[in-house]
Amino acid sequence: AQSVTQLDSHVSVSEGTPVLLRCNYSSSYSPSLFWYVQHPNKGLQLLLKYTSAATLVKGINGFEAEFKKSETSFHLTKPSAHMSDAAEYFCVVSDLASSGGYQKVTFGTGTKLQVIP
């Protein structure tokens, strides 16, 4: 079975302070994990991905995430929030479905990041 849980539906930070968006997953296979960002009225943009290489993954716009298998977590962090980071963030788990050999993708429910000036 495959699932992903984003632990916070809303996160509010002050500009210039660190960002932490939490994600836990479960997967029957060796999963790939992604973070996407969605700005208002826009599509989803890939921030970063983990695909069984280095466990600390660096993405665009200063974001990074660490894959921790023992904790089944893939939390997204950024040292210093910028106003332009205000958006919806989605954690995504992907693996091969148990039948059919195709990629099965499950999205988390999203975390809305608010950045206070």
Added chain:
Amino acid sequence: DTAVSQTPKYLVTQMGNDKSIKCEQNLGHDTMYWYKQDSKKFLKIMFSYNNKELIINETVPNRFSPKSPDKAHLNLHINSLELGDSAVYFCASSRESGIRRGNSPLHFGNGTRLTVT
């Protein structure tokens, strides 16, 4: 040079009408998807095509019918529209090689906001 493009961006229509949404990708990807995003931002897979072949068909009313004339295009036709169909519909694409390993990121269009009145 848009990678995944959807038309129209906004679609307002009355209950009972039939409408179509078009999607095209110029990334050379072999797999395309339709996702539905509800008012709470939850993303749910509807369909996926790989090289014009349907590979994912989630529990979706049969009023929804995808069509893939070639691997660069995936259109969505909706018959007898209902109020509950109001949502944002996203088209996405990914590379086939990634599918076989389950690690291919999805590339999204900017969405079509469908409002049924």
